[in-house]
Amino acid sequence: MIEFKKHSWRLPPSHLAIYLKEWVHESGNEEKHDHNFLEIVTIMGGSAEHRSDQGTQPLSAGDVIVLKPGIWHGYYKCSNLHIYNCCIGTDIIKNHLAWTSQEPAVGPFLAGPWAADGQAESLIFHAAQQPLQRACKLLSGLRTYLTGTSAPHAAQVISGLMLFLDELAYEFVRQHPAATVADHITPSRVVEAIRILETDLARPWTRELLAARVYSDPAHLGRQFKLSTGLSPMHYLTKLRAERAADLLLRTDKPIGTIADIVGWPDAFHFARRFKAYWGLSASEYRNQLHPR
Numbered sequence: 001m002i003e004f005k006k007h008s009w010r011l012p013p014s015h016l017a018i019y020l021k022e023w024v025h026e027s028g029n030e031e032k033h034d035h036n037f038l039e040i041v042t043i044m045g046g047s048a049e050h051r052s053d054q055g056t057q058p059l060s061a062g063d064v065i066v067l068k069p070g071i072w073h074g075y076y077k078c079s080n081l082h083i084y085n086c087c088i089g090t091d092i093i094k095n096h097l098a099w100t101s102q103e104p105a106v107g108p109f110l111a112g113p114w115a116a117d118g119q120a121e122s123l124i125f126h127a128a129q130q131p132l133q134r135a136c137k138l139l140s141g142l143r144t145y146l147t148g149t150s151a152p153h154a155a156q157v158i159s160g161l162m163l164f165l166d167e168l169a170y171e172f173v174r175q176h177p178a179a180t181v182a183d184h185i186t187p188s189r190v191v192e193a194i195r196i197l198e199t200d201l202a203r204p205w206t207r208e209l210l211a212a213r214v215y216s217d218p219a220h221l222g223r224q225f226k227l228s229t230g231l232s233p234m235h236y237l238t239k240l241r242a243e244r245a246a247d248l249l250l251r252t253d254k255p256i257g258t259i260a261d262i263v264g265w266p267d268a269f270h271f272a273r274r275f276k277a278y279w280g281l282s283a284s285e286y287r288n289q290l291h292p293r
Contacts, residue, residue: 017089018157020143025078032074036250038088038110040168041065042127042136046080052122053280062132064168066109066123070246070279073122084136086164090247094198096158101186106162109169111229127171135167186228189214189221194229197237201244202264207233241265242278249287256283 017037025048032051043063050057050065052073059065059081067073069090075081093110100106127135142160146152192214197205210233211218225233241263248259257268265271275283 017091018146018161019085019087020139020146021085022143023081023083023085025075025081025083027078027080029078030075032072034070034072035067035087036069036247037090038069038093039065039067040086040088040165041067042084042086042132042139042168043082044084044136045082046078048078048081049076050074050124051076054122057124062126062129064125064127064132064172068122069243071122084139086139086161088161090243092158092161096154097161100162100165101191105169105173106165107186109165109172125172125175127168131167131171135164135171138164138167187224189216190224190228193221193225193233194236197233197240201237201241202262202266204264205234205237237264238274238278242275245271245275245283246279246286249283256287259283 019037022044024046041064043059043061043065045061048059050059050073052067052071056076059075061082065073097110100110138160142157142164145156145160193210193216196210196213203209207218207222211221214221216224222232225231225236229236231239245259245263245265248254248262249256252259254262256271260266260268260271263271265274272282275281275286279286
């Protein structure tokens with residue numbers, strides 16, 4: 001059983017849900033915890049051990065960590081670990097930055113790796129000094145803007161985020177050219193299929209039904225979907241439902257049975273099995289441990 005801290009960060013449900021913070025962990029541990037947002041961490045100095053579902057990895061200056069919503073991680077054996085956190089709400093990713101899925105560098109960078117069963121994995125890579133410094137300078141400028149105004153303009157926030165992401169994404173792709181597929185343009189049928197799934201999670205989807213909705217052959221859509229997202233259509237649907245269920249558990253007081261209906265797993269046993277397989281916790285454990293009342 002994964003044990004989490006009981007005071008995990010939660011971003012407010014806002015169209016500008018963003019959190020920027022510079023930290024120094026002089027010593028000790030930052031225990032395992034979970035977030036409901038995309039987190040990008042740049043390591044500016046010091047050292048530590050990073051622990052997540054992928055094991056233990058050493059951290060040093062220049063490392064960059066990208067964590068999808070729901071992934072747990074922690075810092076251990078910190079020695080003057082100097083980090084910069086950029087935490088971005090999922091609404092910003094889905095709305096303001098949705099177009100980046102078609103962008104050859106930022107798209108793969110934000111998508112991150114996925115396991116074959118649709119579970120998210122963390123991404124860690126080492127950035128060269130100059131792009132890392134430029135990225136953090138951009139982040140500092142955005143942080144100054146956000147702290148200096150009570151009503152930030154969305155255009156300012158999104159443009160600042162894009163410049164920051166652009167620096168890190170192109171550094172990542174420079175080191176890992178295989179991260180981009182040839183002509184990384186998601187086929188229009190895949191884009192439409194994803195939009196349909198996101199807006200109608202409760203429908204009892206099958207690959208054949210989804211393919212019919214986008215006027216495609218099921219096998220052909222499956223191949224395009226796998227190439228574009230790394231997942232089959234049904235594994236992608238599992239990911240969407242698990243993430244939506246987790247979000248509702250944390251942000252609302254809706255009964256678990258109601259949430260199961262909303263995400264399209266109305267059978268209580270099926271919902272319980274699917275949720276625990278994805279997150280490693282039952283729905284009630286997830287809500288109680290990560291969002292205690």
